[in-house]
Amino acid sequence: MTSLSAPSDRTRRRSRSARLAVGSATAVALAGLVAVPLSPTAQAAAPEAEICDIYCDARDPGAAAGDRVPVSATVHGRTVRLHVSDPDVMGWASIDGGQAGDEVWLDRSFDGGRTWASGSRLGATTVPAGSTGWRTQMYNVDDWDDLGVGALRACGTAGDRPEIACTGWARNDRNAGSRSTEAATALMMLWDRDTGLFETDGWWTGANALTAVIDNARISGLGSYRYAIAETYDKNVGAREGQFRNEYLDDTGWWGLAWIAAYDLTGDSRYLSTARADADHMRAYWTSTCGGGVQWNTGIAYKNAITNELYIQLNAALHNRIPGDTTYLQRAQQGWDWFRTSGMINSGNLINDGLNDACVNNGEPTWTYNQGVILGALTELHRATGDVALLSTARSLADASTSSTYLNPGGVLREVNEGADCTSDGASFKGAYVRGLGRLNAALGDRPYSAYLDRQADAAYATTRDSLGMYGPHWNGPRVPVTAGHGCQHGALDLFNAAQAS
Known part of the structure; x- marks a missing residue:
């Protein structure tokens, strides 16, 4: 190699x-x-x-x-x-x-x-x-x-x-010494050098793709694509509302976590400053509707799971990186206290999409990313507080999602209503799930989810990888040729990162 x-x-x-x-x-x-x-x-x-x-x-x-x-x-x-x-x-x-x-x-x-x-x-x-x-x-x-x-x-x-x-497309084995680095290299083929974003210029999905590349650099030691961090930042920091903020508060949370990852890898304080600006932007939309929580959009009062899971994780992460902080820790704890009693966690320990107008669980799908981000959030909050009950709760949630035959038909993760494309929002969800599960797994001494992650990685590698190291939407097949979109590829990279780290 x-x-x-x-x-x-x-x-x-x-x-x-x-x-x-x-x-x-x-x-x-x-x-x-x-x-x-x-x-x-x-x-x-x-x-x-x-x-x-x-x-x-x-x-x-x-x-x-x-x-x-x-x-x-x-x-x-x-x-x-x-x-x-x-x-x-x-x-x-x-x-x-x-x-x-x-x-x-x-x-x-x-x-x-x-x-x-x-x-x-x-x-x-x-x-x-x-x-x-x-x-x-x-x-x-x-x-x-x-x-x-x-x-x-x-x-x-x-x-x-x-x-x-x-023939099909293929390349040399440069930067492809493992499943994860091969997937990272294939993902970087879809990074647009002019815009600093990934193919189709997906905004929140681009934050996830960049996070996957950063995580791979940390986990695998491959530094070839670190240039994308500064390039993405410099070309987009002034976009939309600046500092990677926009009207969708979950989008802002994804970018905030991407810049936390960038700060951890590089030590560049401007990334931490942007993550703080993102968290502060989200905080401005914490309202009393349904007793608390951050609303989904600056102009829409809907309270949903993903926005608040990201809010908890981002604030806990900031506390863990800012000496002497109390503000972000208080926000993270308040966020979790509200979330755990909000009703979004159903009787089966799976998390539905959000709350209806009566402020009760709306029964909408249990998207995979809602099951995963909360695991990363509780892991980060445990690091901040040392409260072992947080890991115990996270483990109960992870046990529910990894054992769910609805989410894991045939033992392999499948998104709810999974489509055959890589451009939709849902194409990115499984990546966020395994990323959160991997972080929880790494925090638990017995690594209880390593076998699960390995099973997912083995299935995806065997059934959906093409000659270029590109992955389609179905981790258990059939393989679907990918004509556009980066969601499936960053999801596969998240998977291999989590499996390698476990």
């Missing part, structure tokens, strides 16, 4: 081209191993930008230090293969079993195979007369100079037919 803690100083880009949106070739990226009737000319590429890492683009494969074939495809009897030289962090394409005039090339993407216009048809070449196969030159996978976490695929066509076959 080639492991980097920061972009290589040797990285130099000899020329630049804009990252362009791809046009009609999009269907090919999603087709994977399927031959599609698309003329090679339809993949007209933007001017190729040469990238240098250990070596520069267009290196002879004869000099490769390794040859691994992670993916292949077929078209009219020809076999198209992607070759990866892990020591060189480069790859090349080959086509075999054909005839003169057959064509082969590489595509390179820096957003997980969503687009590849500026990296299309790299090394395009044809099989010469008298041969049945040929190969391209080697090209780099990553572009550290532009913070590009890349992927390659091989494409080819029979010279006398219009169909094109492309």
